[in-house]
Amino acid sequence: MAIMYEKDSEILKAIGHPVRLKMVEGLINNKDCNVNDMVKKMGLPQSTVSQHLGILRSRGIIAPRKDGVRTCYRVVDDRVEELIRVLKK
């Protein structure tokens, strides 16, 4: 498939932020998928974490699953895990 510069660069930009990159990697590796756990792990205000999650969500990188009061996010764009694997090389 041909590159769609606008759309693809949106994906890269979304994970091209240290906080979001760390959050996404955390979602891939661990099972700390709810917001409060991520808030603790990141050491950032809840609103800041939620805002970053919103950016990842709006780009279709992650998706929420309601679990009572909690919201558990998971990575739904398969390319993202691969992108991170490539970065590690």
Added chain:
Amino acid sequence: MAIMYEKDSEILKAIGHPVRLKMVEGLINNKDCNVNDMVKKMGLPQSTVSQHLGILRSRGIIAPRKDGVRTCYRVVDDRVEELIRVLKK
């Protein structure tokens, strides 16, 4: 190798711009590696193209090779070609 969030997100951010993504892909595929050819291909002012090249250069993604008056750029971070390949999926 572990992810270095700051450094790796810099790479992603650098190619996370439609113009730079297109330029990098162009450098990988074609042999139009000098600035003037890229200016024509991109349809943007020379200073703008040069500025984007500077960003890619400062992140170690591309490197210049002097060829008389011309400057020919090439992609020197092997991960970038792979990242773009993943994006195409």
Added chain:
DNA sequence: TCCTTCTATCGTAATATTACAATATTAAAG
């Protein structure tokens, strides 16, 4: 040397992103 061409840098206005407190919403428990 003096042009001319190619590329880089500077200055800066417009726009976008970021961080975070404050506030709103949602859902379960009592």
Added chain:
DNA sequence: CTTTAATATTGTAATATTACGATAGAAGGA
């Protein structure tokens, strides 16, 4: 219902990015 915990949204100031004209530098030819 009311309270409480979890999450999202809003408002906004600080900062960063972007675009591009103007200018500077570098290299070869006349």
